[in-house]
Amino acid sequence: MALTFQEILDRIRIIDRDVTELNRLKSRLPADRPYSSSLQISFDKQINELLNERVGLMELEVLDPPSWILGVPTTGISQETPVPLKGLFPSGDLSKEKPDDQDVINFLRELPKTEIHLHLEACVNKDTMKRLMAKNGINVTDEEFEAKFNFKDLNSFIQVFFFIQSLVKEPSDFSFFIESLAEYMRANNILYTEVFLHLLSLFRTVSILKK
DSSP states (O other): OOHHHHHHHHHHHHHHHHHHHHHHHHHHTTSSSSSSSHHHHHHHHHHHHHHHHHHHHOOOSSSSSSHHTTTSOOOOOOSSSSSEHHHHHHTTTOSOOOOOOOHHHHHHEEEEEEEEEEETTGGGHHHHHHHHHHHHHHOOOOOHHHHTSOOOHHHHHHHHHHHHTTOOOOOGHHHHHHHHHHHHHHHHHHEEEEEEOOOOHOOOOOOOOHO
């Protein structure tokens, strides 16, 4: 019976999944039970059978392999020249088609995420900072502003935190920070986060409110 290329790949992926699961179960067997030895042998036998089947599938030859496997266009490759499947996958990894860098970036962006330690100051984007600077009459040249983000050491990084905190002149200014945080969460598909505010900012806010 003829098999399609996709059917072969699907079967190999199933074998890989089953072998991983069997190895996981085998590793959880207690070593000091009377039944442990016989079960270990049973697991090993089943795993070896699956691996032998996989080796056989990898020995199959493929006519006109898809371009995503070769990593280059298939123009010039004769459809009459069979290519061993194991030659197309030197590492033996058939877990997925090879994505390009942008596919990986898009995939990571779309994943739902949780941030359990997020500093509010670190989520304030440059546009928001400039809006606050304009609102509160803080004069910094573009060159000076950009130079602040050229971190050379930990101290220069901390100084940026202090600079961002200094943009807050009244309680309502924190709304700019929250808006920027919301933009960051939407852009990165963050569904839940635990946000921290630097203690100095908190003291400054209390001082403002008391006035």
